[in-house]
Amino acid sequence: MSNVAMVALYARVSSEQQSKRGTIDSQIAALKERIQADGAQIVEDMCFVDAGVSGATLVRPQLERLRDAAALGTVDRLYILAPDRLARKYAHQALLMEEFSSCGVQVVFLNHAIGTTPEESLLLQMQGMIAEYERAKIAERHRRGKLHGAKRGTVNVLSGAPYGYRYIRRQLDGxxxxxVIELPQAATVKAIFEWVGLERLSLGEVIRRLGEAGTVTASGKPYWDRSVVWGILRNPAYMGRAAFGKTQVCDHQVRVRAQRHSADVPRKPYSAKRADRQQWIEIPVPAIVSEALFEIVQEQLAENRKLARQRRDNAPLRLLQGLTVCGQCRYAYYAKKVSKSAAKGHQRDYAYYRCVGTDAYRFGGERICDNLQVRTDKLDDLVWHQVVELLRHPDRLKDEYERRLDVMERSEKRGFDTGSLEKQRLQLEKSKSRLTTATPTVSSTRSTSSQGCSS
Structure with a gap:
């Protein structure tokens, strides 16, 4: 029988930059070094790593796996660098520590020993609350400092120089x-504004002209995305008034489906939305276009939005619009009506679901996906009939849910080392032995009581 303790580790960093700089690797290395020093071994399946996930929320992919593993009894000892790696908020720390304790998991912090007396436990709790208070105070100071700098007209409070500018840091002489304007990029910016404001071109035509001219983006890409051009046209910095506070934090907004290349579970527990223009703080910067041309472009964009909204309102609704995803490139499918040239003079009342990756103009003139398009009416009817049929038989939904849940549990159990199964078997044997030992005692007690009553 194996009495080897099942060891796990948990590591976390909050941002993608920290993950790229290797701070997550340094955490893992320190944890594995401590595990070896304690004479234990760890398998890769027991390394739970959340890279680029905020510690302010409990909904983290690897933390969820860790909690499931602890509930199954497959973790004896858990190594973590510090309490704030487990959770940023003290309430979350207390909840997780209590949960791990109830599952029989011993938590080991590398930079802080777990208290064995009530006084040491109280000290740990107080340190957690003080640390949370200090983080909130630092964040508030940082926010107020940036706000004060923006009101003084300091550009270093902005996130970075937009396309057409170069950021010069504060010099040692004060x-x-x-x-500073980058002349080649500034010429491109001015041309984009003139194309939209004076020639009234669409964003698609602007992108085509940029591609024909061989103009690359700030990151060096040979093709431009519509959102990039849209962001340039909406940025007031190009008329000489950069804005601080253009966005504000709000409650997390639920999406119909996760974005491409993004996790199903959001890494941040909040969303950002555009703030009212009256709340912006303007910072003077060198202008690339005139204020009059900038306002003309804003009017043209508003007109384009109005026309697009009218076309969208007049377009028939599709059942799976925004829900279907390409199984090959993971881009979304969108509904596109049959063009007049493709209709060949016939009346076509249907449209096609088409993968975004098959649009060459979106990716510099080359397709990145060759998946076929699907007729909207046929796919909508097929899905709708299947949904109606399932709703008529709710037991099938329940059976399928239980089947998938059982498959997930079995695959999760198979992923752990056999030592965990041996540990569970030993625990069951101990429980069985205690039960069989207690049964004769209960019987003898009852017999003695009966004799006492008869006498």
Missing amino acids: TPARY
């Missing part, structure tokens, strides 16, 4: 940070 010269403040500033934006």
